[in-house]
Amino acid sequence: MDILFVADPLESFKTYKDTTFSMMREAQKRGHRIIACEPKHLVWQRGGVVQAAVRRITLTGQADAWFTEAEPATVALKDLDAIVMRKDPPFDSEFFYATHLLEQAEREGAKVFNKPRALRDHPEKLAILEFPEFIGPTLVTRDPAAVRAFHAEHRDIILKPLDGMGGMGIFRVKDDGLNLGGIIETLNKDGAETIMVQKFLPAIKDGDKRVLVIGGKPVPYCLARIPQGGEVRGNLAAGGKGVAQPLSDSDRRIAEALGPILATRGLLLVGLDVIGDSLTEINVTSPTCFQEISDQTGFDVPAMFVDALEAAVAEGR
Known part of the structure; x- marks a missing residue:
């Protein structure tokens, strides 16, 4: 197959941990041809179809010059x-x-994963609102009085912004309410932006678990991202330590309940964030942790993904 990865610049990849790189490597191992572009390279003009200026690449297996490319x-x-x-x-x-x-491009016959409409319909913080039975106490508001x-x-x-990533902009306010007013003003821009507020979950000390769901089925291991030092955030980008572990019964229950629903909407790959027994986010744009889980457990997550991709393409999904 010719597989196009719409991604960040190839030169920015940290191949020792990059999930997109691991997908490419597994696909090439199976004989598929790897093509890459950035969103800025997508073009449409009346009378034509969606096109992209692309880079046809071959992975070299080297750590530094990790790919070569054709014209x-x-x-x-x-x-x-x-x-x-x-x-x-x-x-x-x-x-x-x-x-x-x-x-x-889909209307013209392209097969896109995750489906573009599903990406728009499942903002990663707000998608949990559909599944209240799995989440802890949560508030979404602009109103400081409600907070x-x-x-x-x-x-x-x-408290956290709705458009944050990697733990960016997350604040904890304890019983004393210290600086709550300033934090609200910072996050909601004096009432101009909506924020999310959740009850603090002490189970974060055991990690913010990334549970991967591929083709509607859970990967049997998750990555618990454990806060370090005085941090409240477990995100790897915020310095959390990633420890792979088998899914707990509650992890599996959440994944098996949501997986088929999300898969039928065109979400081939989903990353559920779980703290203790509570779902906190549903990540659909670019879920990660393939290499960390594979390296620590031996379970081949990229192979499971490419299996699901091949099956979806064959079935015309």
């Missing part, structure tokens, strides 16, 4: 076998526009 080319997305959308967050206006171009009331009820809370 740049322009291709119609409908002529490729699969397009894998792997642009990292944030989900900003340009990401939004890229999903519309990819959805137009203060939530704090008065729960006493120890987490």
Whole structure:
């Protein structure tokens, strides 16, 4: 198959841990041809189809010069076998526009994973609202008074922006309410932006677990991202330590309940974030942790993903 990865610049990849790289490596091992572009390279013009200026690459197996490439080319997305959308967050206006171009490519016959409409319909913080039975006490609001009331009820809370990534902009306010007003003003821009507030979950000391769901089925291991030092955030980007471990019964129950639902909507790959027994986020834009789980457990996550991708393409999904 010809597989196009719409991603960040290849030169920015940290191949020792990059999930998109691990997908490419497994696909090439099976004989598939690897193509790459960035969202900015997508183009449509009336009378034509969605095209992209792409790089046809071959992985070398080397740590530094990890790929070679042929002459740049322009291709119609409908002529490729699969397009894998792997642009990292944030989900900003340009990401939004890229999903519309990819959805137009779908109308022309392209197969895109995850589906562009599903990416738009499942903002990673807000997607949990559909599954209240699995989440802890949560508030979504612009209203400072509502945040203060939530704090008065729960006493120890987490506040975060809806467009954050990698633990960016997350604050904890304990029982004393120290600096709550300043944090609210910072995050909600004096009432201009909506924020999420959640009851603090002490189980974070055991890790913010990334549970991967591929083709509707859970990977049998998760990556517990454990906060280090005085941090409240377990995100790897915030210095958390990643420890792979088997899914708990509650992890599996959440994954098996949500997996089939999300898969039918065109979400081939999902990353569920779970603290203790509570679902905190549903990541769909560019879920990671393939290499960390594979390296620590021996379970081949990239192989499971490419199996699911091949099956989806064969079934015309």
